Amino acid sequence: MYDAPHKDKDVTQNDIKISARDVQVFYGDTQAIKDVDVEIDDKTVTAFIGPSGCGKSTFLRCLNRMNDTIDICRIEGKISIDGEDIYDPSIDPVQLRAKVGMVFQKPNPFPKSIYENVAYGPKIHGMARNKAELDEIVENALKRAALWNEAKDRLDSPGTGLSGGQQQRLCIARAVATEPEVLLMDEPCSALDPIATAQVEELIDELRQTYSVVIVTHSMQQAARVSQKTAFFHLGNLVEFGDTEQIFTNPKDERTESYITGRIG
Amino acid sequence: MTDTTPSEGRQPRASAGEAVRNSLARRNRKQMVLQGFGIAAIVFAITMLLILLTSIIGNGYHAFTQTHVELDVFIDPEEIPEEGLPRGDYDDVLAVAMGTHFPDVDLSDRIATRELTSILSNGAQYILRDKVVADPSLIGQTISVKVPVSDPYDQLHKGLVERDTEEQFRRLDNDAIDRFDRLDDLDLVSKPLNTGLITQADSRFPELAGLKGALVGSFWALLTCFVISFPLGIGAAIYLEEFAPKNRWSDLIEININNLAAVPSVVFGLLALAVFIGWFGLPRSAPFVGGLTLALMTMPTIIIATRAALKAVPPSIREAALGVGASKNQVVFQHVLPLAMPGILTGTIIGLAQALGETAPLLLIGMNAFITSAASSPFDSATALPTQIFIWADSPERGFVSRTSAAIMVLLMFLITMNAIAIYLRSKFERKW
Numbered sequence A: 001m002y003d004a005p006h007k008d009k010d011v012t013q014n015d016i017k018i019s020a021r022d023v024q025v026f027y028g029d030t031q032a033i034k035d036v037d038v039e040i041d042d043k044t045v046t047a048f049i050g051p052s053g054c055g056k057s058t059f060l061r062c063l064n065r066m067n068d069t070i071d072i073c074r075i076e077g078k079i080s081i082d083g084e085d086i087y088d089p090s091i092d093p094v095q096l097r098a099k100v101g102m103v104f105q106k107p108n109p110f111p112k113s114i115y116e117n118v119a120y121g122p123k124i125h126g127m128a129r130n131k132a133e134l135d136e137i138v139e140n141a142l143k144r145a146a147l148w149n150e151a152k153d154r155l156d157s158p159g160t161g162l163s164g165g166q167q168q169r170l171c172i173a174r175a176v177a178t179e180p181e182v183l184l185m186d187e188p189c190s191a192l193d194p195i196a197t198a199q200v201e202e203l204i205d206e207l208r209q210t211y212s213v214v215i216v217t218h219s220m221q222q223a224a225r226v227s228q229k230t231a232f233f234h235l236g237n238l239v240e241f242g243d244t245e246q247i248f249t250n251p252k253d254e255r256t257e258s259y260i261t262g263r264i265g
Numbered sequence B: 001m002t003d004t005t006p007s008e009g010r011q012p013r014a015s016a017g018e019a020v021r022n023s024l025a026r027r028n029r030k031q032m033v034l035q036g037f038g039i040a041a042i043v044f045a046i047t048m049l050l051i052l053l054t055s056i057i058g059n060g061y062h063a064f065t066q067t068h069v070e071l072d073v074f075i076d077p078e079e080i081p082e083e084g085l086p087r088g089d090y091d092d093v094l095a096v097a098m099g100t101h102f103p104d105v106d107l108s109d110r111i112a113t114r115e116l117t118s119i120l121s122n123g124a125q126y127i128l129r130d131k132v133v134a135d136p137s138l139i140g141q142t143i144s145v146k147v148p149v150s151d152p153y154d155q156l157h158k159g160l161v162e163r164d165t166e167e168q169f170r171r172l173d174n175d176a177i178d179r180f181d182r183l184d185d186l187d188l189v190s191k192p193l194n195t196g197l198i199t200q201a202d203s204r205f206p207e208l209a210g211l212k213g214a215l216v217g218s219f220w221a222l223l224t225c226f227v228i229s230f231p232l233g234i235g236a237a238i239y240l241e242e243f244a245p246k247n248r249w250s251d252l253i254e255i256n257i258n259n260l261a262a263v264p265s266v267v268f269g270l271l272a273l274a275v276f277i278g279w280f281g282l283p284r285s286a287p288f289v290g291g292l293t294l295a296l297m298t299m300p301t302i303i304i305a306t307r308a309a310l311k312a313v314p315p316s317i318r319e320a321a322l323g324v325g326a327s328k329n330q331v332v333f334q335h336v337l338p339l340a341m342p343g344i345l346t347g348t349i350i351g352l353a354q355a356l357g358e359t360a361p362l363l364l365i366g367m368n369a370f371i372t373s374a375a376s377s378p379f380d381s382a383t384a385l386p387t388q389i390f391i392w393a394d395s396p397e398r399g400f401v402s403r404t405s406a407a408i409m410v411l412l413m414f415l416i417t418m419n420a421i422a423i424y425l426r427s428k429f430e431r432k433w
C-alpha cells in the first residue's frame, strides 16, 4: 500500500510518509493524546497548531519515539513511516531517529564546539570518510541553517556560547547534517528574530524538496507561510486536519475557527 | 515605601502602606536576629578551629627541626676491620670522638662512657656505619659527621625542658646539662630541618622516628582503594542511574547503598578482619587489605556522588544526542559521563580524603603495628598516617608529643590539598550548559 517508489521526484504526486492510526498517549494516568489519526505526506510541510498544552509536542515526539525516554509515557495505536510500524519490536529506535531528525522546543546544543555539534551525527553514522568530507557536511549544514556567516570564524568555540537564536539555528544545522528523511521541528523559531525566522522558513521550504517536514508553531502567519497541510490540536484531540489554505480560509470546525481568528484578529 | 507620595490622598492605600512599613520593621528585626545568630555561630566555629590549629602547630613545629651535634670521627681500622664492615664497633669510634671534647672522662670507665655517649642518638652509630659501608675508603681517615642527639637533649636544646626545675624532677641531671652545654659552647650543636621526619620510618627513639612508613602505607592503601572503588563505583552508578529498570529492586538497592555510606567505619574494619584476613587469608597489617577495607567505605560515597552528577546532566542534552540517532551507550559515554566527570572526580577525591583520615578500620586489621621499614609492596606490613598518629600519641617519650602534632599537620596538609583540588575542579567545570 505504501510501497510506491519514494525516490520519485515528482512533487505533485505526494506519497504518504507517516501515517498514524488511533494514537493514544498517556503520561501515567492522564491522557495527553486522544484518538489521533493523521497522514503526513512526503515532500510536504505539515504544521501542528493549537493552544499551549494541547499535545503538539507530545504527538511530535511519538513520531521519532522520543517519548520512549519518559518512563511514565505510554503509547497506543499504530504509527508507521514508509509503511513500517515504528513501534514494532524489530525496529531499532536509534535507526529510526537517524531517519527522523528533530529540533527541540528549547535550544539544546551539546556543550562542545560548534563544529562538534554539527559533526556529531554524521560522525556516529559514518557519513564522512575523511575530515574534508566532514568539513563539507558541517559547512553545508550551517549554511542551510543560516548560521554559516556568523559561525564560520568561531567553529571551535563552544556552541553554548551562542545567543539563544543562534543556538536554535545550530540545533537545526545539527539535525539537517544527518540528512534525515523526516524533520520534526518543535517551535524552531520561537527564539529567533524576524530575519533569522525568514531564513529558517526559507530552509524549511528548501527541505520540502526532499524531505517531509513537520513543524509545531504558535504563529498562525508562520503556519500559513510555510506549510501545505495544517493540523489543529485541541485538548489532546486532532480537531481538524487538511490543506493549510482550507484550514485558514474555511475551517470546518468552530474550535479551529475561534482559535485562528482569536490569534489573527 | 516609595509609593507613599501618590497614594497620600486615598485613605485605604495609605493605611496599607502603614501596615507594610510596620511589618517591615518587624521582619527586618527578625532577620537581624537570625543574622546575628548565624554570625555568632561562625565566629564560634572559627575560634575553635583557630584554637585547634594553634595548639597543633604550636606543638608540632618543634618536630620539624632536630638537634644535631657535629663530631670529627676517626674511623679507626682497629675497631672497624675492612672485612665485616657492618659489624664494626662504631659505638666505640663515636665514644672516642666524643671523648676528645671531654678529656676529663675516662673512656675505660664503661658507665662514664655510657653517660657521655647518651647525648648521641642510638641511631648515630648506624648513620656512621652506613656512611662507611657506602664508602670503605673512609677507613683510617677522620671525617666530620653530624648526628642527631637523643630525645632528652633535643628537648633541652629546644627549650622544652625547664633548666631551673629541681634536678630530681628532670630527665637530665646537672652534669648531663653541663656536658651538653660544653658541646654547645664549642659551636658543635645545630638544629637543622628534620628531613628524617619524612625520610625515615618509625622508630622507638623519637629523634629517629619518621613518617616514611606511614606515608608509603597510606599511599598503597589509597591506591588500592582508588583502583578498586573508582571503576566499581562508577560502573555501579552508571548502571543504576542509566540502565537499571526502575522498580522495587532498584529502590531497595538504592536505599542500601545510602545506608552503607552511613555505616560506622569500625564495622567495616570488623568485616574486613573476618572476611579478608579470616577467610581469604590475606596478610595482616598489609596496606592492600587496608585499601580493600577503605574501598568498601569509599564505594558508596563514589556511587552516590556519581549518581548525583549523572542526574545533574540536563535531560535536554540526552534528548539532543538521542535526537541525532545516538545509541543509549553513546549518549551515556560520549555526552553524559564527560559532563558528569567533574562531579564524579570531586566526589571521588572527597571520598579518598575521608579514606585517608580513616583510623578505626585500619586499627582493626592491624595497621598499627610497630614497623621500622617502609613497605615495598602493598602486601608488606605497614602503618598509615592516621594509625601512625595513633601510635605516636600513645608513646610515652616527650619527643613523640611534638611528632604526633607534626604528623597531624602532615595529614591535614594532604587533606587540605585534596579538598582544594576538589573545590578547584568543581569551580573550574561549573555547569556549562
Ligand SMILES: Nc1ncnc2c1ncn2[C@@H]1O[C@H](COP(=O)(O)OP(=O)(O)OP(=O)(O)O)[C@@H](O)[C@H]1O
Pocket (backbone or CB within 6 Å): A027, A032, A051, A052, A053, A054, A055, A056, A057, A058, A059, A070, A105
Ligand atoms: N513529561 C511529561 N510528564 C507528564 N506530563 C506531561 C509531560 N510532558 C507533557 N505532559 C503533559 O501533556 C500535555 C501536552 O503537553 P505538550 O508538551 O505536548 O503540549 P504542547 O502542545 O507542546 O504545548 P506548548 O505549546 O506549550 O509547547 C500537557 O498537559 C502536559 O502537562
Ligand SMILES: [Mg+2]
Pocket (backbone or CB within 6 Å): A056, A057, A058, A105, A186
Ligand atoms: Mg510544545
